[in-house]
Amino acid sequence: MRLVVIGGVAAGLSAAARARRLDKNLEIVVLERGPVISYGACGLPYYIEGQVRDLAELVNFTPERFRRERNVEVRTGVEAAAIHHSRRQVAMAGGEKVHYDKLVLATGARTDRSAIPGSDLPHVFTLQTPENARRLMEFIVTRRPRRAAVVGAGYIGLEIATALRAHRIAVTVLERDADVLGRGDPILTQTVTSLCRQFHIELRCGTPVAAIEPDRAGDVACDLVVLAAGLRPNVDLAAETGIEIGRTGAIRASDRMETNFAGVWAAGDCAESTHLVTGRPVWLPLGTTANKTGRVAGANAAGARERFPGVAGTSVVRICGLGFAFTGLPAAEAKREGFDPVSARIEDLDRPRYFWGRKTTVELVADRRTRRLLGGSVIGQTGLEGRINVVATALTSRMRVEEFAQLDLAYSPPYAQIWDPLLIAAQQLEKLLD
Amino acid sequence: MRLVVIGGVAAGLSAAARARRLDKNLEIVVLERGPVISYGACGLPYYIEGQVRDLAELVNFTPERFRRERNVEVRTGVEAAAIHHSRRQVAMAGGEKVHYDKLVLATGARTDRSAIPGSDLPHVFTLQTPENARRLMEFIVTRRPRRAAVVGAGYIGLEIATALRAHRIAVTVLERDADVLGRGDPILTQTVTSLCRQFHIELRCGTPVAAIEPDRAGDVACDLVVLAAGLRPNVDLAAETGIEIGRTGAIRASDRMETNFAGVWAAGDCAESTHLVTGRPVWLPLGTTANKTGRVAGANAAGARERFPGVAGTSVVRICGLGFAFTGLPAAEAKREGFDPVSARIEDLDRPRYFWGRKTTVELVADRRTRRLLGGSVIGQTGLEGRINVVATALTSRMRVEEFAQLDLAYSPPYAQIWDPLLIAAQQLEKLLD
Secondary structure, X not given: OEEEEEOOOHHHHHHHXXXXXXXXXXXXXXXXXXXXXXXOHHHHHHHHHOOOOOHHHHEOOOHHHHHHHHOOEEEEOOOEEEEEHHHOEEEEOOOOEEEOOEEEEOOOEEEOHHHOOOOOOOOEEOOOOHHHHHHHHHHHHHHOOOEEEEEOOOHHHHHHHHHHHOOOOEEEEEOOOOOHHHOOOHHHHHHHHHHHHHOOEEEEOOOOOOOEEOOEEOOEEOOEEEEOOOEEEOOHHHHHOOOOEOOOOOEOOOOOOEOOOOOEEEOHHHEOEEXXXXXXXXXXXXXXXXXXXXXXXXXXXXXXXXOOOOEOOOEEEEEOOEEEEEEEOOHHHHHHOOOOEEEEEEXXXXXXXXXXXXXXXXXXXXXXXXXXXXXEEEEEOOOHHXXXXXXXXXXXXXXXXXXXXXXXXXXXXXOOOOOOHHHHHHHHHHHHHO | OEEEEEOOOHHHHHHHHHHHHHOOOOEEEEEEOOOOOOEOHHHHHHHHHOOOOOHHHHEOOOHHHHHHHHOOEEEEOOOEEEEEHHHOEEEEOOOOEEEOOEEEEOOOEEEOHHHOOOOOOOOEEOOOOHHHHHHHHHHHHHHOOOEEEEEOOOXXXXXXXXXXXXXXXXXXXXXXXXXXXXXOOHHHHHHHHHHHHHOOEEEEOOOOOOOEEOOEEOOEEOOEEEEOOOEEEOOHHHHHOOOOEOOOOOEOOOOOOEOOOOOEEEOHHHEOXXXXXXXXXXXXOOXXXXXXXXXXXXXXXXXXXXXXXXXXXXXXXXXXXXXXXXXXXXXXXXXXXXXXXXXXXXXXEOOOHHHOOOEEEEEEEEEOOOOEEEEEEEEEOOOHHHHHHHHHHHHHOOOEHHHHHOOOOOOOOOOOOOOOHHHHHHHHHHHHHO
16 A cells, blocks of 8 residues: 655655554655755745754755655655546656555645746745755845845745845835735734834835836835745646645645545645634645644545644744734634624733833734634734634634633743733723623 | 722732722722732742842732722721621721621631741741731841741742742752642652752752741751741631631632622632632632632622633742743642543753754643543743643633644744644643543
8 A cells, every 4th residue: 555645845744754653554655846855944034034054954854864764755856747546646747657545735835926027037036945045045145135125025025024134135025915914904014014114124015016127126126036925825736637626726625634536635735724713714824734734634544534623823923023923813804704803902011020021912803793702913022922822722612702801821920910911802802892 | 889898909909990890889998907908929939039129019009099090998907807797797806897788808818827836936937918028038138047948849939949049048948748839740849859959949848847946947957937838718707707618728609709698709819719620619829810700709799790710720930940830630630530631741842943942841631531631731941831821721611632732823933843842742642542
């Protein structure tokens, strides 16, 4: 029995490792298009920033080590060109046919360069692989660019903007939408815009880039462009063979991560999952989800019956030294999803003043009718990841505001306030709901 | 209509403030035995340590300010001697009678000094009020004690031991039980014992103190003793008037925080609450619970109908610079409560190594039969309060291990690992349960 995994990064290797753990005898083959496997793409902006000294720090396994320790055959630099499911074959770009009994698709996502003319000019970069990062860093060091345009004010774009400032490059971020981070939240956009300004990053929302030229992106003069927008799931291989693509544009998968083809699973950035708040399919390409869905796909491919319940939409990003964390639905999206959202936003210290308490902002969103929590955000210097995780846990349990407001959260002066800002926000929300 | 509140610290003032917010016309009187109201007792060890410069930083309201801003009459230095509920009267120690229509008991807890002979010697201190702290600090500064014995290795005892080391006082902690922090956990006891040793604090468990003499406590030579054991709820006033005392020794209260006397509520350290994991009454005197139960008692005394669902038993304490956080039941207690506990303990970095990741230890306990989470602990430098709060939230929702292991927790290199240690521990626990 042979399991073939297409894709050797987060989801693919999680699938392979889990399948191996559950079945010692399965033959497992991983096919990876790129030269490197098992890298932490989320660390790439921190390599540009200088926090990560060596790209090797972001790589967990070499193909050799994964082969040796997991008894999995890993082939790099090989591209799957087609899937012939009736014959259980993957046709490789070079003509070779690879037989499978079970197949996991972990083909990831990539920046769609066709959307903006000029995206293939030599001073235009993306930041998805270690090779991308190495090339960008080389460009920075040898060409000493002075003005950069970053296309996209999602979390990657804003991380890259921060990283480029570490090289004293003037940065303009151009975002097509009216708001940053895909949140549709004008207050957040304003906060991020003023923060960026303090770090000499100009952030322009509502500014699509029509074209990139050698000395400009849109109307911004620059000698470096980083594309951090237009991320799309890699689904061509799946779609051409008849595997169903969902409305989000990613591969449709059951809660077992199985596609409409029996014996074919999809995981990671190429696949949809279920949003725990709306119950609907969603495409949220994040490393955490890639690892989890890969693990479930691998378990099921090895004969187990595991479920992936879905995602709350939790994320955290550091922009210009300040942390922004989110989970669930922002109010604007909650409204579009048919809820009647009410939100409360409060500011408080995250610890007592005598323990260097810093200002933190907490927003909670609930549904007026059911009083169920729908989402939240936390902005701050410390403790924000813990706070957003509490909200994510509450969303997973479909907790109502009253119950959330009474949560027994830890308190001691070095760590917290006696009334955690989360509870203050919940009390505020209760008042608005009454 | 007049509400009388006995006790002017966390629970009492929360009750008064909340009642005022809900009813502008209620007459509210707070009777406080001590000279100071509204202080954060949890900050007192940090005053001894030197982190808090002035005790005034720990006081939120003076009586005058509370009176002015909340329109509540606050009387300090007055002691309630008896309650005559049939006449709706509190008899004060001086003979005065104070009428009430509604009564909130927030009489707190205190160290039982009668348990150890010699506890009233002048070099023996407790640390429950700002006055206690002022006197201890004065003793340290003027008498320059060289060797201290701390009686009790609960969180207060261990915080005080740490604080005394800041004055270069040699410290021995004497604990009657075999284990620290009331957890019945030998591994934890060993961790804390070796940590203390590095900070030149000798920790002796299984060592009851028979008597205190001018130059020794038990067989430890010392010129300073701090009592941090034998905390008991102040229930005499309630018990003498026929208010029911629970098996824990604290005042029995409904989920409305009402006692068996209609119109009399109890809140804070003098009252029981319900443990969310066992569903049974429990006495866990903590500031967070005092504030919450006070708030609920005050609301109900003002005519609202609010519930206090109970406590998960969440706490966090810093000992010798390292953080220890707990929630729910330790395995030993879970067993006594009739569960079949299984626990997993893992060690991991709390962030990537290139973001100064520090070692953190996570333990999760679940019930073998139902696979429900029962408790957890987190030890670490940073992020431990957030992690324990996630576990507390999961306990509140009666989450099972499988669901917990799939939680959508935040990840980004400056804040977390892609697999949070909580999820690693949950995966480990799943393996043990299978």
